[in-house]
Amino acid sequence: MRILVLGHGKTGNLVAEVAHERGHGVHVLDAKENPNGAALTAPFVAGFDVAIDFTTPEAVQTNLRALLANGAKVVVGTTGWYGSLRDMRDLAERRSASLLYGTNFSVGVQMMLQLAKEMATSLRDAGYTFAIEETHHVTKLDAPSGTAISLQQAVSAGPNEVPITSKREGDAAGLHILEARSDADRIVLTHEAFSRRGFAEGAVRAAEWLAGRTGVYDFRDVYAQLKR
Structure with a gap:
């Protein structure tokens, strides 16, 4: 798969590392390259099978609107944005996109x-x-x-x-x-948690699971279905 990782922090970088280890192509997009979600155009998003967001509570909402509006499949490890969950769920359903969110991917x-x-x-x-x-x-x-x-x-x-x-x-x-x-x-x-690796592995496995699905999911409801 081609995975887009949003967020160049410690967890985002580890997500990219784990994705590489599991045989996926990875592109990491940091905040400077994506001001207010400007980089997430339809042609750009179409180049990836799944996006994984580990940014900030402020940035994730802008990113989600752009990604879901373009029909993307998105795993969100960022927290602090759930006041907008209903709006994002509605957008995903209207655009036949996919959204998998969770407070913790361990x-x-x-x-x-x-x-x-x-x-x-x-x-x-x-x-x-x-x-x-x-x-x-x-x-x-x-x-x-x-x-x-x-x-x-x-x-x-x-x-x-x-x-x-x-x-x-x-x-x-x-x-x-x-x-x-x-x-x-x-x-x-x-x-x-002794390191962030458990979160990163869970997020990448969630992206692999989401790649073939459409809909909105909570990680706690699907984690048992993930394959090692």
Whole structure:
């Protein structure tokens, strides 16, 4: 496949590296080459099978409008833009484009979300309360993280019922901690990323999966279908 990678940061570069390792042709487009999505013209977009976006919450919305309007297949690893999800979903459907988004493309995090739901179902009526803590690198723009919000949704009976504490430290790849506490004990579920490679591998595998499909998908609903 020919993959277009939007974003020249640490994760975007690693996505390009992983895509090369898996035998794909890759073109990386950084922000200077694509001001306000100007580079994403129909002829340019037509040269790629899938685009993968790891940019910023501001840039991703402009990129998505341009890509989806041209019928592209797009994997979005950027978070902080979900207020526009409905508009992007409608655009993808009108243009017969493809959109696969997710708060976290790590398979390990997806398993954590499943376990969090089971914990909430089993423990909420047993007198436990929940809290979430997340730590990321200092350059991460959105707080709380998309993954922390997904955890909150997994264990909350109502909106914002579970508090989230966000920290930004050094070059931390990502640490998420879910605590369930009662008067008698404490249970802790933790996912710690040692590098960004798990996110990059998940994004590239998602692009391979999306290449033959049209529609809008959430990564947590399809990750089990991805092939190594």
